[in-house]
Amino acid sequence: MEIQVVSKSSSLGDAQELNAIRILGHQLPASYRKFSAAFGYGRLGGLVIIYSGDPIHPDSVIIQGGRVKSFIDESISEDYFEFRPASDERRIGNLYPFAASENGEYFAWDLNSGEEGEYLIYCIGARMAGLRYAARSLDELFDKLCGDSIRGVMGPGYKPLPRTFEGL
Template sequence: MSIFDRLRKKSITQFDNAYLTAHRFTDGKGFPPSYIDFATHLGWGRLCGLFLIYVPLGQHPDSWTIRSPCIKQAMDSFYEEMEHDPFLLEPDGYEGIEQSLVPFATSENGEYLVWDLAHRSSDDELPIYVLAARMGGIRYGAPNLYDFVERCENDEAVKSMLGPGYAKLPLIFEPLPLER
């Protein structure tokens, strides 16, 4: 049983399963297994009382297919405008990371959760990084979404991922309605 089975309390929002299984990134592979597990067990909603995890929802405004490209475009424009300032990659980013980041979630405090497509693991997971609010830094989150969620409920780990102003987050999931 995954951590997402424990969070499932209500019926999930209908997601676009065909897109979830058929989509391929530039590396020729699909979504990470932990994200697929999340989408199929939980769907669209708020995770740990803070993160809006975008899943494929067709043409709905909160669909991964709509939000991820929009966020990625803003990220690319920001990093280009800032002329790839190395300060913006601290504390855990590396030169060129911004080019391989794929957003999949946002926090209600302005952080983005992104996958690093350049470092897919042998089990097809993508490492998760946290872009600070206003893209003012990059912190390593976890090797996959399972570990990210588990780290959210650990006081020291959440500070490492999100910054010293955070305390551990509740292990909850709130399905959100698909309103337009």
């Protein structure tokens, strides 16, 4: 994964701490741990904010991810999550967010899926407007977002993102 670093993050994840973190009893995916230790908290392609791996950072995978997870759970219980395209309530209940676009989409792992230390990644539409399969790992997600496959992940109105990372 080639990424031009525009600016460094002030919040790099500690490799040992990242290995110890559990999300609802599940270890963080290998690609996220590697990314967080190398790049930290920041914005990919000028659009997608990857949550910090530092558990006490206010925009961390623990704190912000947990906050967004509660929004997802509420949208299911209050019946305003749109279960199209290609989504079902069981899968949505297993999702745990780790990133968000500045346009309101969320990227989340399906904690009950995947293999080889990874979880399948889904894109949740802005305002909980549907769910799309995105990738098998963070590396594959970045490749898709920075290529023509972005339209299949985020929708037809998107163009490939630049391969840049801006630390926050």
